[in-house]
Amino acid sequence: MRLLLIAALFLLGIVFVANGIGFLLTPEQQAAGFGMGADGIQGLSTLRADMTAFFVVAGGALMWGAWRRAGDVLLVAAALVGIAFTGRFVSLLADGIYEGWWFPMGVEALTVVLALIGSRMLPHHAMKA
Structure with a gap:
């Protein structure tokens, strides 16, 4: 069970990291898959910077936490993706549903649940001063 997790x-x-690299290299194409678009050079810069950062940090934390068996690192991914899930939930309440709304929320919910379970099952490493 632990190995599967x-x-x-x-x-x-x-x-997640692949999505981040996609935003870095081809932001307009990647954004279209997320229902977003860039408004000029500033929009492209924002997509490259912010979306790459989100996906690479969340994915990197998931990979690092799994590879090093470090439950504390998984909390970073859980927090980032949990906030994204919360934003989508607020948008559902404020703006309504759209076609396929359940898929990104399902991926985010699964990610948060697995990261939190992993955080509980894997050791937390004490920081050394």
Whole structure:
């Protein structure tokens, strides 16, 4: 069970990092898949910077936490993706549903649940001063 959890966390991390690299290299194409668009050069810069950062940090934390068996690192991914899930939930209440709304929320919910379970099952490493 533990090995399956670690594998799932690592694979999710790869997917997140791949999305981040996609935003870095081809922001307009990647953004279109997320229902977003860039408004000029500033918009492209924002997509490259912010979306790359979100996905690479979340994915990197998932991969690092799984690889190093470090439950504390998984909390970073859980927090980032949990906030994204909360934003989507608020948007559902404020703006209504859209076609396929459940898929990104399902991925985010799964990611948060697995990261939190991994955080509980894997050791937390004491920081050394």
